[in-house]
Amino acid sequence: MSSNRAVAYKGAGKVEVVDIDYPGYELKDGPGVNPANIGRKLPHGAILKVVTTNICGSDQHMVRGRTTAPEGLVLGHEITGEVIDVGPGVEFIKTGDLVSVPFNISCGRCVNCKIGRTEICLNVNPDRPGSAYGYVDMGGWVGGQAEYVLVPYADWNLLKFPDKDQALEKILDLTMLSDIFPTGYHGAVTAGVGPGSSVYIAGAGPVGLAAAVGAQLLGAAVVIVADMQEDRLASARAFGCETINVAEQDPREQIARILGREEVDCGVDAVGFEAKGHGHDAKEAPATVLNTLMDVTKAGGALGIPGLYVTGDPGGVDEAAKEGSLSLRLGLGWAKALGFMTGQCPVMRYHRPLMEAILHDRVHIADAVNATVISLDDAPRGYAEFDKGAAKKFVIDPHGTTGLATAS
Structure with missing residues (x-):
């Protein structure tokens, strides 16, 4: 079994990099997991090696203690990664694919998903319509500010980049497709x-x-x-x-x-x-x-x-x-x-055309938001600087894939 490390909320104003379980194809008990989701089988999921995962202002609300997030919650809903394993129910996504993960978790099967309202999927969160990774009251799906993460309904949720080498060259722009x-x-x-x-x-x-x-x-x-x-x-x-x-x-x-x-x-x-x-x-x-x-x-x-x-x-x-x-x-x-x-953005409505705009140099979103790459171990620093109003978008690179991480 491989190891895994992640950024966890440890109380108002505090995050830590901690050891967590390597992802598997079943949702386990843990901080913030809805009891009705414990033991949920995920044969339709894929395991990603995280390439980039961003710190979001929504994460910062939790870290400031301004929500009911439980201590120990693994953070991170902005995820880009490489597929390293797929469940038996995955048909089209393949090992080696480089993909963007919409922060909305959706099933692709309910009436809301079928009309494009993936932000209010009815089947992924027993508490309310809609779900997200590593977020309070969102069903308890493990966050992606980690080395490895599981994505359910992989064929439906994942946006595959058409050319892996080209995508890696533009990764700081493409990492923004997961949310902002x-x-x-x-x-x-x-x-x-x-x-x-x-x-x-x-x-x-x-x-x-x-x-x-x-x-x-x-x-x-x-x-x-x-x-x-x-x-x-x-x-x-x-x-x-x-x-x-x-x-x-x-x-x-x-x-x-x-x-x-x-x-x-x-x-x-x-x-x-x-x-x-x-x-x-x-x-x-x-x-x-x-x-x-x-x-x-x-x-x-x-x-x-x-x-x-x-x-x-x-x-x-x-x-x-x-x-x-x-x-x-x-x-x-x-x-x-x-x-x-109001409400969450239905990311899947927009991420493909915005990807094309990035790949064809119509837009340079990373420059506009001042994307700044840091290591996983530097995540607490990133949170602290962002909380003070730093004019930056912090991008965590857990494996050093980009080669762009700034030193602390």
Whole structure:
């Protein structure tokens, strides 16, 4: 039996690299595993040697202690890897394939999967529709910030790269297909971005920057990115975005300066439930982003909301926030007839065309999000720097495959 090492949540503010079981074709008991999933047979699964696995802002919410994640949970839902073994029920995926893993775990068999709503699969999580690797309340599937990971329903879930050598040359772009590139793109699509659009994107973290790249790919005329950290805004300006520092500037006034009018066509929330208010000494105010987006988006426009909102937040600013209740100006949204789209991104809807855009040099998402490769042992450092607001997307390389890991 081979060994396996992984990044595990060890309590608020703490992660460790630990020894875990090598994956097999049965879901075992462990931190966060739903009892109804224990013993589940996985003949349709494949075991991957992880090539790259990224630290996500959603992981950071758990590590900050802002969810009900149990200690010991193995983290990581952004996974790219090489297939090294397949179960007896796998027909098309082969050993040696280099693949991207959608962070949504889906069965391909239920009514939601059959209509393309893979983010709310009905058969993989006994708690609720939808599942993901290494994430709280998502069924207990083992995370991929590890040396090896199991992917269920491999023929359905895995996106095979057509040329392995070409894929390895572009691995820092392709690693973003598991989550943030489709997620940001989904935010832009559901906001209605199209040729000639103006769009306001709240948040210049990796998902916000991916949404900005997606908006440009969709033909937006003006992409405005707002954040409170100047180095993140500099990343947005580097690929042609307008920016607003909401710690210092009023969004409406700055939109008017940029566009000559105070409202945009479309809005994207890439911040989520840990949002702060505006101004120098802003405190956490989780409804701020959504209310601002309703204010600055034109009547009849739409909001794409890929930013994460949760049903349980132990660190919420008040009792309402602790259960995910926010003080939204819904009357304003109703009066302006705004559309809202929330929830996880259905990655499989987008990852193949976005892969083609990467392979044919139409987009360079790794540069836009400042992809920074680190070793598995350096994962705790990556989490600590990301928590401090580093303008980077940390990519963990557990086996040194890329040869690009930075020293600690």
